[in-house]
Amino acid sequence: MSLLPDNESAVRAAAVFAALGDPTRLALVERLRDGRAHSIMQLSSGFDLTRQGVTKHLSALEAAGIVIRKRTGRQTHFSIERKTLENSAAYLASVSQQWDETLGRLETLLAKTRD
Amino acid sequence: MSLLPDNESAVRAAAVFAALGDPTRLALVERLRDGRAHSIMQLSSGFDLTRQGVTKHLSALEAAGIVIRKRTGRQTHFSIERKTLENSAAYLASVSQQWDETLGRLETLLAKTRD
DNA sequence: CATAAATGCAACCTCCTGGTTGCGCGTTTT
DNA sequence: AAAACGCGCAACCAGGAGGTTGCATTTATG
Numbered sequence: 338m339s340l341l342p343d344n345e346s347a348v349r350a351a352a353v354f355a356a357l358g359d360p361t362r363l364a365l366v367e368r369l370r371d372g373r374a375h376s377i378m379q380l381s382s383g384f385d386l387t388r389q390g391v392t393k394h395l396s397a398l399e400a401a402g403i404v405i406r407k408r409t410g411r412q413t414h415f416s417i418e419r420k421t422l423e424n425s426a427a428y429l430a431s432v433s434q435q436w437d438e439t440l441g442r443l444e445t446l447l448a449k450t451r452d
Numbered sequence: 453m454s455l456l457p458d459n460e461s462a463v464r465a466a467a468v469f470a471a472l473g474d475p476t477r478l479a480l481v482e483r484l485r486d487g488r489a490h491s492i493m494q495l496s497s498g499f500d501l502t503r504q505g506v507t508k509h510l511s512a513l514e515a516a517g518i519v520i521r522k523r524t525g526r527q528t529h530f531s532i533e534r535k536t537l538e539n540s541a542a543y544l545a546s547v548s549q550q551w552d553e554t555l556g557r558l559e560t561l562l563a564k565t566r567d
Numbered sequence: 568c569a570t571a572a573a574t575g576c577a578a579c580c581t582c583c584t585g586g587t588t589g590c591g592c593g594t595t596t597t
Numbered sequence: 598a599a600a601a602c603g604c605g606c607a608a609c610c611a612g613g614a615g616g617t618t619g620c621a622t623t624t625a626t627g
Binding site for chain 1: 470471481544547
């Protein structure tokens, strides 16, 4: 019995978190916070990475649904997919919230008495 | 110039996300949603993993500050550190929120005109 | 049309990660 | 005091992730 996240939202959440888990990728997201679309050249500048390296990370973000790619002419622009981040934020919030509702710190102590 | 997340909150956020990025680890967090403290034996049951394997994951979660370890007698209990998840949720929310505030979809289009 | 610019694609390499096994050590239990 | 329980630690291993180089491709520019 492998009870890995059968929960749909949890599965996707894991993918999103994995994508955001890399420092470079998170930095890229930070760069996209302005909500505008940036080309790969723009995004590559400032990193100790090859353009191809950055592209890989952007593809990873795209695969996780965090970012949207759109080619225009000879350059490719990336922008943030707001909804994905919102969902993940909501997921995390729900976890800590449930922790809050059900018993929380008190039960934590009582658990030690049980079994 | 390597402009990796100099921002403190972003650095920690990356660590937390990396920890939550693994399906097994996220499943463990799911199991701890009840807010109570569970022993390693309890948490191990149901996974296609060795106890030592699960322990490794729990240690990773602990290192990221997502979980708290407390040894009592011969068994070790883990429980959720609510604040860490709250912070990460807030971080994600702030990113998508800023996207919303600043221009968002409109500017996304305009950006294509620029440079 | 020749060339430069911006990107895509594939092969390759290294190192970290997730997983295992084996064993030792403190704590209950009988 | 044995034996069983719950756990920590170390070594080890395969595979994937992050990164590179090299070249092909498409689009703009002079």
